[in-house]
Amino acid sequence: MLDRRTFLATTSIGLAGFAAGCTDPAIPVAPASKLLVLPGFYEEIEYRTFRYFRDTVNPANGLIPDRWPSPSGASIAAAGAALAIWPLAVDRGWIRRDLARDLTLATLRFFDSAPQGDRPTGMSGHRGFFYRLLDMRTGVRHRKADLSSLDTAMLHMGMLFAAGWWNGETEEEREIRRRATDIVERAEWLWFQNGSQRLALAWRPESGFAEPALTGYNEGMVAVLLALGSARHAAEDGAWEAWSANYPLLWRGEGDARHLAYAPLVGHQLSHMWIDFRGVRDTVMRGAGFDYFENSRRATYANRAYCISNPLRWEDYSADLWGLTACDGPGDCRLAFKGDTRTFHGYAARGPLDQPGERDDGTIGPAAALGSLPFAPEIVLPTARALMSVPGLYREYGFLNAYNPSFRFPDAKVETGSVSPERGWMARDYLALNQALILIQAANHRHDFIWKVLRNSPVIRRGLARAGFTGGWLE
Numbered sequence: 122m123l124d125r126r127t128f129l130a131t132t133s134i135g136l137a138g139f140a141a142g143c144t145d146p147a148i149p150v151a152p153a154s155k156l157l158v159l160p161g162f163y164e165e166i167e168y169r170t171f172r173y174f175r176d177t178v179n180p181a182n183g184l185i186p187d188r189w190p191s192p193s194g195a196s197i198a199a200a201g202a203a204l205a206i207w208p209l210a211v212d213r214g215w216i217r218r219d220l221a222r223d224l225t226l227a228t229l230r231f232f233d234s235a236p237q238g239d240r241p242t243g244m245s246g247h248r249g250f251f252y253r254l255l256d257m258r259t260g261v262r263h264r265k266a267d268l269s270s271l272d273t274a275m276l277h278m279g280m281l282f283a284a285g286w287w288n289g290e291t292e293e294e295r296e297i298r299r300r301a302t303d304i305v306e307r308a309e310w311l312w313f314q315n316g317s318q319r320l321a322l323a324w325r326p327e328s329g330f331a332e333p334a335l336t337g338y339n340e341g342m343v344a345v346l347l348a349l350g351s352a353r354h355a356a357e358d359g360a361w362e363a364w365s366a367n368y369p370l371l372w373r374g375e376g377d378a379r380h381l382a383y384a385p386l387v388g389h390q391l392s393h394m395w396i397d398f399r400g401v402r403d404t405v406m407r408g409a410g411f412d413y414f415e416n417s418r419r420a421t422y423a424n425r426a427y428c429i430s431n432p433l434r435w436e437d438y439s440a441d442l443w444g445l446t447a448c449d450g451p452g453d454c455r456l457a458f459k460g461d462t463r464t465f466h467g468y469a470a471r472g473p474l475d476q477p478g479e480r481d482d483g484t485i486g487p488a489a490a491l492g493s494l495p496f497a498p499e500i501v502l503p504t505a506r507a508l509m510s511v512p513g514l515y516r517e518y519g520f521l522n523a524y525n526p527s528f529r530f531p532d533a534k535v536e537t538g539s540v541s542p543e544r545g546w547m548a549r550d551y552l553a554l555n556q557a558l559i560l561i562q563a564a565n566h567r568h569d570f571i572w573k574v575l576r577n578s579p580v581i582r583r584g585l586a587r588a589g590f591t592g593g594w595l596e
Contacts, residue, residue, distance in 0.1 A: 157567060163505060166491070167563050170519035171215055173556045174199075174206050182260050183228025188550040189518075191537065194254030194263030198272040200228055201279030202394070202557035205571050208286045209564050222293055225283050229300040232276070235260055241326040249307035249354070250324070251276060267323035270313050270335060274344035275554075277305045278395040281581065285574040305580065310348035310356040318363035320348055320356065337364045338371050338381045339478070340391035342413075350584025361403065361588035368405055371477055373423070379409075380419035384472020384479040386446045387558070389417040390492040394561045396581060397572035400593025407591075418496035424489065425500060427473035427481075434459055435483035436545065437526040440500075441507040444489030445471040448523035448555065450482060451546040452536035458527060465528060467536040483527035484546075487520035488555035495566040513547050519559065522552040 177186050184195035185203050207221035235245035243261050245251055246268060253272040254263035280301040287297040315321050319334035322341070335341045345364045348356035373382035383389060392398075398413035406412050428443030450466045457463075465482045472479050490504040509515045514524050528535075528546035538549045564570035575581050576594050585595060 159563065159567065160502065162509065163502065163563065166505060166509070166519055167213075167560060168215065169517065170556050170560045171206065171210055171213075173518040173551055173553070174203050174560075175210075175216070176518075177553075178203065178224065179257055180224060180227060182231035183224055184231070184255060184257050184260065185553050186257060187254060187554075188522075188552050191550050194266065195257045195260075196272070196553050197251045197253060197255060197269075198275035199553035199557060200232075201276035202554065202561060204228060204279030204283045205286075205561055205564075206557065208283075209560065209570060212564075212570065222287070222297070225287065225297055226293060229280070229283070229297060229304065231260055232280075232304050233300050239326050241265075244326075246273075247324070247326070248309040248312055249273075249304075250309075250313065253323075265325070265327070267325050267331065269323050270320050270344045270348075271322065271341055273308060274347045275391070277308065277347055278343060278575070280305050281578045282395070282571055282574050285577055305347075306351060306353040308347075308351065309354040310351050311354055313348070314356055314360065318357060318359040320344060320360065320364075335364070336367055338368060339383045339388035343392040343395060346392075346396070346584035346588060347580065348584070349587040350580040350582070352580070352583070355587075358587070365403070365405055373476060374419065378419055378423065380416045380423065381405075382420065382423070382476040384445065384474075384476035385470040386421065386424050386444065386472070386489040386493060387470075388478070389420045389496075390558055390562065391554075393417055393495070394558060394565070395571060395575055396585075397565075397569065397576055397594065401585060401590045401595050402592055403589045412593075414496065417493065421490075421493040421497045422500070423476075424473060427475075428485075432474065433463075433481055433483070435481075435527045436529075438483075438485075441503050442485060442511075443504060444485050444487060445473065445481060446486040446489035446492075446555075447471070448484060448486035448488070448552070449537055449548045449550060450484045450523060451525055451528045451538065451540070452534065454533060456530055456533060465525075482525070484523050484525040486523045486555065487514070488522070488552075488558050491520075492555075492558035492562050494562050498566065512544055518551050519556065520551075521548040522550055522555050523548045 177189050185199040187193040187196035207224050210216045211218045211221045237246050238244045239247050245261050250268050250273045252262040252266040253269040254266035256263050284298045284301040287294040313321050315330045321330040322335045323331040345360055349360055371381050374380055402412050424445055425443045428438040429440050431438040447470045449468050452467045455462055455464050469480055470478050474481055487508050490501050494501045514521055524547045526545035529542050531540050531542045538547050540546050565572050
């Protein structure tokens with residue numbers, strides 16, 4: 122099974138010239154007006170999605186399962202997202218403030234005292250970083266999970282949000298701020314540079330740092346910015362320039378559709394869950410004439426345009442049913458489809474075939490569209506409504522993480538999920554990080570919920586400044 126994470130360290134050039142057949146003439150020249158009031162059906166999506174976190178959290182340590190109902194370890198990135206989701210739920214009236222506070226404290230107390238060291242077992246992390254997956258009960262390394270710079274960054278972003286949102290003077294809220302700030306500052310980012318200007322993606326006690334290093338453009342940008350913003354163990358100067366050095370290879374599209382490309386939409390969304398990139402620009406974006414928020418809007422339209430074009434003739438791709446991202450799939454196999462032999466995949470990164478990190482096997486992930494709600498609500502809302510009508514996709518906790526209407530092979534062996542000869546393959550699981558994207562991006566769209574808190578984070582502001590960002594709310 123090919124993992125999305127393998128695409129974070131390297132970037133392929135893709136199929137030159139393919140984009141010419143995938144242009145969407147309807148893309149607006151400028152962003153449409155934000156639709157701050159969401160329709161009732163979307164409120165239902167949000168609440169169902171929130172219940173995933175409410176019902177699966179371990180209240181003793183704040184850990185969230187990476188997926189459900191299949192057995193899995195706890196995702197530290199999802200634990201970070203939950204630190205924003207508990208206050209979000211208070212704001213929406215879904216849970217009491219004292220419950221959100223207690224869950225936040227349980228999470229921070231666990232990570233504050235979680236065992237750190239270079240032994241391969243019995244540890245939760247090393248040198249301020251944490252293993253990507255932890256045991257839901259004990260909180261130690263799950264199987265042979267890697268120590269992850271990216272997933273630790275996602276955890277830390279949730280902690281920085283908690284430090285900013287819980288701003289009262291009670292003993293408990295002061296404890297939240299103290300523990301969150303200290304845990305974030307323990308990460309030894311200079312060590313994770315491993316003698317290079319680039320950050321390593323992962324480390325394992327059995328084999329050391331993974332090669333190659335984390336390279337732009339994808340969701341890894343948040344890790345580089347955190348590394349630069351650290352007050353205690355910051356990365357060296359030049360980390361952002363090393364991250365963005367291969368940007369010239371990644372431009373796709375022309376005119377108002379030109380953007381830094383990365384095929385799975387998750388790469389345009391995860392950093393934006395936390396950081397408001399509207400109006401702030403680094404050297405590259407000042408030269409391009411637009412910001413990373415606009416880049417993600419254009420990438421969203423490009424993803425949809427590719428699905429409308431549908432060069433591989435998959436079933437049900439349309440203007441309202443689209444969205445290629447990192448998600449589950451039916452499994453690794455080759456089968457006959459419409460006169461061709463097609464390759465299908467299990468969990469993998471998916472996206473338009475002209476873009477870095479591409480893969481298209483007919484699998485649609487709802488979080489691809491819904492995670493782009495702040496960028497392009499005018500095309501996301503119709504898709505959300507259409508996805509709710511896909512039989513079997515919308516359930517107790519909102520959307521299952523993927524479906525493939527072309528995989529109508531009931532005798533084929535699948536890695537997960539189920540197959541219908543009429544409707545195709547349907548995933549079995551919800552994925553925690555996809556759930557978080559849907560929920561947090563809706564909150565950002567409504568009233569900048571996470572963004573407005575983290576704009577005031579000294580760590581974020583310092584990281585952006587060291588990376589050369591200027592303008593907008595930084596001024």
